[in-house]
Amino acid sequence: xxxxxxLYVFDNFSPATTPILQHEWRSRPxxxxxxxxxxxxxxxxPRPSLIYLPTTSPPTLLFNIIHNNLLFLSPTTSEIEPLLVxxxxxxxxxxxEDYLGSPLLGSKIEANYDIVAxxxxxxxxxxxxxxTEPNALRDVVLPPSLMGKLLGSVTGLPSASIPSSFIPSPTxxxxxxxxxxxxxxxTNNELYVDLIELITATIAPSGRFLSARSNGTIxxxxxLSGIPDLLMTLQTPGSHKQKLGAPPxxxxxxxxxxxxxxxxxxxxRPGELSFVPPDGKFVLASYEIDLLPSSxxxxxxxxxxxxxxxLKTAIGPQSSEFEARVFISTASLAPTTNTLSANPFxxxxxxxxxxxxxxxxxAVEEVSITFPLPPTVKTLTSTRCSRGEFHHEGxxxxxxxxxxxxxxxxxxxxxxxxxxxYGGDDSEEEEEEPVDNGxxxxxxxKKTANVNGGNEEEKAKREKHAKRKMEMAMPRCALVAFSVRxxxxxxxxxxxxxxxxxxxxxEGVKPYKGVKYLTKAGDIEVRC
Numbered sequence: 261x262x263x264x265x266x267l268y269v270f271d272n273f274s275p276a277t278t279p280i281l282q283h284e285w286r287s288r289p290x291x292x293x294x295x296x297x298x299x300x301x302x303x304x305x306p307r308p309s310l311i312y313l314p315t316t317s318p319p320t321l322l323f324n325i326i327h328n329n330l331l332f333l334s335p336t337t338s339e340i341e342p343l344l345v346x347x348x349x350x351x352x353x354x355x356x357e358d359y360l361g362s363p364l365l366g367s368k369i370e371a372n373y374d375i376v377a378x379x380x381x382x383x384x385x386x387x388x389x390x391x392t393e394p395n396a397l398r399d400v401v402l403p404p405s406l407m408g409k410l411l412g413s414v415t416g417l418p419s420a421s422i423p424s425s426f427i428p429s430p431t432x433x434x435x436x437x438x439x440x441x442x443x444x445x446x447t448n449n450e451l452y453v454d455l456i457e458l459i460t461a462t463i464a465p466s467g468r469f470l471s472a473r474s475n476g477t478i479x480x481x482x483x484l485s486g487i488p489d490l491l492m493t494l495q496t497p498g499s500h501k502q503k504l505g506a507p508p509x510x511x512x513x514x515x516x517x518x519x520x521x522x523x524x525x526x527x528x529r530p531g532e533l534s535f536v537p538p539d540g541k542f543v544l545a546s547y548e549i550d551l552l553p554s555s556x557x558x559x560x561x562x563x564x565x566x567x568x569x570x571l572k573t574a575i576g577p578q579s580s581e582f583e584a585r586v587f588i589s590t591a592s593l594a595p596t597t598n599t600l601s602a603n604p605f606x607x608x609x610x611x612x613x614x615x616x617x618x619x620x621x622x623a624v625e626e627v628s629i630t631f632p633l634p635p636t637v638k639t640l641t642s643t644r645c646s647r648g649e650f651h652h653e654g655x656x657x658x659x660x661x662x663x664x665x666x667x668x669x670x671x672x673x674x675x676x677x678x679x680x681x682y683g684g685d686d687s688e689e690e691e692e693e694p695v696d697n698g699x700x701x702x703x704x705x706k707k708t709a710n711v712n713g714g715n716e717e718e719k720a721k722r723e724k725h726a727k728r729k730m731e732m733a734m735p736r737c738a739l740v741a742f743s744v745r746x747x748x749x750x751x752x753x754x755x756x757x758x759x760x761x762x763x764x765x766x767e768g769v770k771p772y773k774g775v776k777y778l779t780k781a782g783d784i785e786v787r788c
Contacts, residue, residue, distance in 0.1 A: 262336075262338050262339060262340040262341075263285070263286060263336075263338075263340070263386065263387025263388055264285060264334060264336065264340075264344075264345055264348060264384055264387045264388070264389065265284065265285065265286050265289055265334070265335060265336050265337070265387060266282070266283065266284040266285065266286075266289055266293075266334065266335060267281070267282075267283045267284075267332065267333070267334050267349075267352070267380065268281065268282055268283075268293045268296065268297070268332075268333045268334075268335075269281035269282075269330055269331070269332055269333075269366070269369060270297055270330070270331040270333070271329060271330065271331075271366050272326060272329050272330060272331040273329050277293075277294040277297050277298060278293075278294065279293045279297070280330075280366045280369055280370055281369050281370075281373070281376065283376075283377065283380050285380075285384055285386060285387040286386065286387045289320075289335055289337070290316070290317060290318065290337075291313075291316045291317075291320055291335065293333070295316075296313075296320070296322060296333055296335055297331075297333065299311075299313050299315075299316070299322070300322060300324060300331075300333065307324070309323065309324060309325060309346060310322070310323055310324075310342055310346075311324065318337045319337070320335045320336070320337055321335065321336050321337070321340070322334075322335050323335075323336070323342070323345045323346060323349060325346070325349050325350065325353070327353045327364060328363050328364055328365070329365075329366070330364060330365075330366060330369075332349050332352070332353070334348075334349060344389065348383075348384070348389050348392070351383070351389075351392040352380070352383065354394070355379055355383065355392070355394055355397060356369070356376065356379070358394045358540075359372075359375060359379065359394075359401075359403055359404065360372055360375075360376075360404070372404050375401065375402075375403075375404050378401045379397060379401055382397055382400055382401060383397070391438070393438050393439040393538065394538075394540070395439050395440050395441040395538045395539050395540070396438050396439065396440075396441065398441045399441050399442060437487065437520075437536055438519070439518070439519060439520050439538045439542075440487065440520075440536060440537070440538050440539055441539055444484070444485055444486060444487075444539045444764070445485050446483045446484065446485045448483065448772070449483060449484050449485060449765065449769055449771035449772070450481075450483045450484075450771060450772045450773075450774075451480070451481075451482055451483070451484065451490075451757065451771055451772070451773045451774070452480070452481040452773075452774050452775075452776075453478065453479070453480055453492075453754060453757065453773075453774070453775045453776070454477075454478075454479040454480075454481075454775075454776050454778065455476065455477075455478055455479075455748060455752060455753075455754070455775070455776070455777050455778070456476065456477045456479065456778045456779075456780070457474045457475065457476040457477075457748050457749055457750060457752075457778070457779045457780070458474070458475045458476075458779075458780050458781075458782045459472070459473070459474050459551075459565075459749050459779060459780070459781050459782055459784060460472070460473050460474075460475075460782045460783045460784065461473070461551070461563070461565075461783075461784045461785070462784075462785050462787070463569075463784070463785065463786045463787065464787055465571075465787055465788055467568070468562065469551070469552055469562055469563060471552065472550070472551035472552050472563050473548060473549070473550055473551060474548070474549045474551055474748075474749045474750045474779075475546070475547075475548050475782075476512075476546065476547045476548070476549065476748070476750065476752060477543060477545075477546045478543070478544045478545045478546070479541070479542075479543055479544070480537060480541070480542055480543070480544045481540065481541045482537040482538065482539060482540065482542070483539075483540075484537070484539075484759075484765060484771055485764055485765055485766065485769075486762060486763050486764015486765045486766075487536060487762045487763055487764055488536065488537065488759050488761075488762040488764075488765055489534070489535075489536055489759070489760050489761035489762040490533075490534070490535055490536070490537055490757065490758065490759055490760065491532065491533070491534050491756075491757075491758050491760045492532070492533045492535075492544075492754060492756070492757045492758075493531060493532050493533075493754070493755040493756045493757075494512070494531050494532075494533070494752060494753070494754060494755060495531070495752070495753050495754075495755040496512060496531065496549075496750070496751060496752045497750070497751040512545075512547035512548075512549065512752070513547060513548045513549050513550060514547060514548045515545055515546070515547045516545065516546045516547070517533075517544070517545045518535070518538075518542060518543060518544050518545065520535040520536055520537060520538065520544075521533055521534070521535045521544070521545065522534045522535060533545065534760075536762065547752075549750040549752070551563045551749060551750065563749060564593065565749070565781075565784075566588060566589060566590050566593055566622070566624045566742065566744055566747075567586060567587070567588055567624065567627055567740055567742045567781070568586070568587045569584060569585070569586055569587075569629065569738055569740055569786045570584070570585045570586075570587075571583070571584050571585075571735070571737075571738050571786060571788040572584075572585075572788070573731075573734035573735065573788055574727075574730060574731050574734055576676065578676075578730070579727055579730045579731070580676050580677055580678075580730050580733075581642075581674060581675065581676040581677070582631075582674070582675065582677070582734055582735060583672065583673065583674040584629060584631070584659070584672070584673045584674075584738060585670060585671070585672050585673075586627070586629060586661060586670065586671045586672075586673075587669075587670055588624055588627065588661070588663065588668055588669060588670075588671070589668045589669075590621075590622045590623070590624060590668060590744075590747075591668070593622050593744070593747050621746065622744050622745065622746040622747035623663075623744065623745045623746060624663050624742055624743075624744050625663055625742070625743050625744070625745065626663075626741065626742055626743045627660070627661040627662075627663055627741070627742045628658060628659065628660045628661065628740075628741045628742070629658070629659045629661070629673070629738055629739070629740055629741075630656055630657070630658050630659075630738065630739040630741070631656060631657040631658075631659070631735045631738050631739075632655060632656050632735055632736070632737065632739070633655045633656060633657065633677075633733075633735055634655075634732060634733055634734075634735070634736075635655065635680075636679050636680055636729070636732055636733045637655070637677050637678070637679060637680070637733050638677075638678045638679060638680045639677075639678050640652055640657065640675045640676065640677060640678070641675070641676040641677070641678055642674075642675065642676050643673075643674070643675035643676075644673075644674055644675070645659060645671065645672065645673040645674075646670075646671050646672045646673075647661055647662070647671040648660050648661040648662055648671065650673065657675070659673050677730070677733045677734070679729050679730065679733045734788075735788065736787065736788065737785050737786060737787045737788060738785075738786045738788070739783065739784065739785055739786075740781055740784040740785075740786060741780075741781045741782075741784070742780075742781045743778065743779065743780045743781070744778070744779045744780075745776070745777070745778055746776075746777055747777055747779055748777050748779055749779050753777070754775050757773055757775070759771065
C-alpha cells in the first residue's frame with residue numbers, strides 16, 4: 261500500500277552520516293539512513309527534490325528538502341503521489357518551527373525529541389498524513405515549556421502535585437474545526453493582514469515590457485478569541501473582466517486558498533473570502549497576475565515601476581566603458597488607499613487607523629542593480645557612482661543605492677573594463693592572401709601595393725578585432741531589485757474586512773485591524 265515510510269533529518273553541513281532524527285511509520289526500510297544519505301550526496305548538484313535510486317534493493321524513491329542547514333529525507337519503495345510526500349515534508353518543517361521556534365536547528369530537535377516524536381505520530385498515522393494543522397496539533401500535543409521540562413525531569417513526583425493544566429485530559433473537548441484550536445483566548449483582539457507581491461519582468465532595450473508577472477501572498481496574523489467568522493472583500497483591476505465560462509478568479513490568476521476559505525462563496529461572488537481563520541499566523545491565499553494581460557503586448561498598458569534603468573555599453577574613447585542611469589520616482593505609483601468606502605473595517609480602534617501609514621505615501625527601499633559580466637572581463641577601471649556603493653565579486657558587480665527618506669531622483673554608475681589576454685586571440689583572423697586578378701603588374705608595383713595596402717588592412721583588422729573584443733566584454737543585461745512599502749504592482753487591495761459572525765468574541769468587542777502592502781522586485785531583467 262502506498263504510504264510515507266520514514267523520515268530522516270541530517271545536518272547538511274556535517275560530515276557525520278548519522279541522522280539527528282530517525283522516525284519510521286511502517287516496517288524498517290531495507291536501506292539504512294546512512295546509505296540513503298551517501299547515495300544522496302553522490303548525486304551531482306543541483307539535486308532534484310525527487311531522486312530515483314535503482315541500485316538499492318528494492319529500488320527507492322528518495323524525497324528530499326533542505327531547510328536552513330537541515331536535510332529532510334523520506335524514502336519510499338512503492339508508487340506514491342509525489343506532491344503528497346513533498347507537501348508533507350514542508351508541513352513537518354512548518355509545524356516544527358511553530359513548536360520549537362524559528363530558525364529550526366538540529367540542537368532544538370535533539371533537545372525536544374519527545375515532543376517531535378509525538379508530533380510525527382499525530383501528523384502521520386501508519387504512513388498516511390493525518391493531522392497537519394498546527395492549531396489542531398496544539399490540542400493534543402503540549403508545546404515545550406520550562407515548567408513541562410522541570411516536571412518531566414522529576415521522577416517519583418506524586419501526580420496530585422502536578423498542575424492539571426500540564427496534563428492532557430483524555431476527555432478534553434477538541435475543536436470541531438481542524439485548523440483552529442479550541443478555547444482560544446486573547447487579551448487584545450487584533451487582526452493583521454500583509455499583502456506581499458513579487459515581480460518578475462523582462463524589459464527590452466527600448467523600455468518596452470516583454471513579460472511581467474506578479475506573484476502575491478495574503479498573509480494573516482489572527483489574534484481573536486473564540487471562533488470568529490470573517491468576510492474579506494478584495495478589489496482588483498481585472499475583477500470586472502471575468503471571461504464567460506472561465507473559473508471565478510475575482511481578478512486573481514491561479515488563486516490557491518487555505519482550507520478555511522469557503523469556496524462556494526468565492527464561486528458565487530468572486531473577490532469575497534468567507535472563512536473561520538486559524539489562530540496565529542497563516543497564509544490565507546496566494547495568486548499570480550499577468551501585468552500584461554493583452555494578447556498583443558505592444559498594445560497592452562505598460563506597468564509603472566518606481567525604478568527604471570537606462571544602460572549604455574561600449575562608450576568612451578576606447579569603447580571600453582558602460583554606464584547605467586537609474587531613475588527612482590514614486591510619483592507615477594497610485595497609492596493603495598480605499599476610495600470606495602469611508603470606513604472599510606467598520607468601527608475603528610482608537611489606537612491606530614485601519615490601514616498602514618505608508619499606504620498613502622509609498623516608500624522605495626533596498627534598491628540594487630546587478631551587472632553580470634562575461635568571462636572575458638579581467639577587472640574594472642575608473643569605476644565611479646554618483647550615489648551609493650558598489651561591490652565587484654566574481655563575474656558580477658552589485659551597485660546598492662540608498663533611499664533613506666523620500667529620495668526621488670537619478671543616480672549614475674560608470675566603469676571601464678579590462679579584458680583578459682589569451683594566447684593567439686589577437687591572431688584569430690589571419691591576414692588574407694592577395695588575389696591575382698590576372699592583370700599585369702610588375703614586381704615593383706606589386707611590392708609597393710603589398711606594403712602600403714597590407715599595413716592599412718592589418719591596422720583596420722586589429723581595430724575591428726579590438727572593438728569586437730570590447731563589445732563581447734560588455735554586460736548584456738542588468739538585474740534590478742527593490743522593494744516598495746504601501747503599494748502593489750497588480751493594484752490588488754483589501755476593500756473591507758469584517759467580523760460577520762461566530763462566537764466567543766464578546767459583546768461590544770471591536771478588534772483592531774491593520775493592513776500592509778509590500779512589493780518586492782524578483783528577477784527584473786533589463787536588456788541592452
